[in-house]
Amino acid sequence: xxxxxxxxxxxxxxxxxxxxxxxxxxxxxxxxxxxxxxxxxxxxxxxxxxxxxxxxxxxxxxxxxxxxxxxxxxxxxxxxxxxxxxxxxxxxxxxxxxxxxxxxxxxxxxxxxxxxxxxxxxxxxxxxxxxxxxxxxxxxxxxxxxxxxxxxxxxxxxxxxxxxxxxxxxxxxxxxxxxxxxxxxxxxxxxxxxxxxxxxxxxxxxxxxxxxxxxxxxxxxxxxxxxx
Numbered sequence: 271x272x273x274x275x276x277x278x279x280x281x282x283x284x285x286x287x288x289x290x291x292x293x294x295x296x297x298x299x300x301x302x303x304x305x306x307x308x309x310x311x312x313x314x315x316x317x318x319x320x321x322x323x324x325x326x327x328x329x330x331x332x333x334x335x336x337x338x339x340x341x342x343x344x345x346x347x348x349x350x351x352x353x354x355x356x357x358x359x360x361x362x363x364x365x366x367x368x369x370x371x372x373x374x375x376x377x378x379x380x381x382x383x384x385x386x387x388x389x390x391x392x393x394x395x396x397x398x399x400x401x402x403x404x405x406x407x408x409x410x411x412x413x414x415x416x417x418x419x420x421x422x423x424x425x426x427x428x429x430x431x432x433x434x435x436x437x438x439x440x441x442x443x444x445x446x447x448x449x450x451x452x453x454x455x456x457x458x459x460x461x462x463x464x465x466x467x468x469x470x471x472x473x474x475x476x477x478x479x480x481x482x483x484x485x486x487x488x489x490x491x492x493x494x495x496x497x498x
Contacts, residue, residue: 293343294326298353320354324376327351331383334423344387351384351392359395362402374403375413382420393424404433411440419448427452443472447479459486 301323303314330337330347338344358377362369378399384392400417407413415437421430431452438445450466453459463486470479485491 291329292339293330293347294322295346296323296326296350298323298350298357301357320376323350323354324379327354327380327383331386334386336386348387348389351380351387352389354380355384355389355392355395362399369402369406371403371406371410371413374399374406375416378403378420379416382416382423385424396420409436409440411437411442411445414440415442415445415448418445418452422448422452422455427455444469446472454486454491462486 296319301316301320303316305312305314327347327350330343331351336344336347338347355377358373358380362373362377378396381392381396381399385396397420400413400420403410403413404417414433418430418433418437421427421433431449434445434449434452438449446465446469450462450464450469453465454462463483466479466483466486470476470483473479482491
């Protein structure tokens with residue numbers, strides 16, 4: 271699938287560190303909780319540990335390009351993403367109409383990050399999972415936001431914009447930034463600026479937004495497609 275990179279030509283525009291924080295060490299077996307009961311074994315999920323793993327992956331591979339402190343960290347993250355995807359895919363497979371949307375969105379997010387990490391088949395699995403989740407909770411701002419970001423990040427910003435707009439209207443204020451970036455990839459700079467300005471009002475302490483707005487106004491932003 272196609273990825274979109276926004277290249278800000280001013281070299282010092284963003285103040286992000288050159289390397290990311292170290293990626294953690296995890297044991298996927300800890301996610302499954304097994305208890306002995308009078309009627310046999312019962313199984314559950316350690317949602318806190320699961321979300322800790324997903325959160326760490328997100329810190330490093332939510333957007334392209336992924337950011338890692340070392341090649342070893344990336345390899346470990348890729349292995350975790352594959353295992354998590356397999357685990358979550360197994361427990362979310364099937365056609366149960368009452369399937370837990372919270373598990374589905376987690377599975378979709380893991381596969382979306384797998385795509386960022388160049389894991390084969392991840393984008394296709396993420397697409398299916400996002401669609402299933404949206405079908406279950408069509409008005410959920412969190413779900414609409416992440417699906418919109420996924421679509422925009424795979425070269426389908428036009429398709430992603432309605433989901434991002436639904437997320438924003440549902441109170442997910444951070445969607446304004448993603449809408450600005452989506453419109454920017456479509457060459458609609460005025461709309462991009464409109465949403466980026468709205469985002470800046472909500473999050474005035476983000477220094478990069480002001481720099482990005484200035485770069486757009488000065489014509490120092492271009493869009494490059496990166497096929498992968």
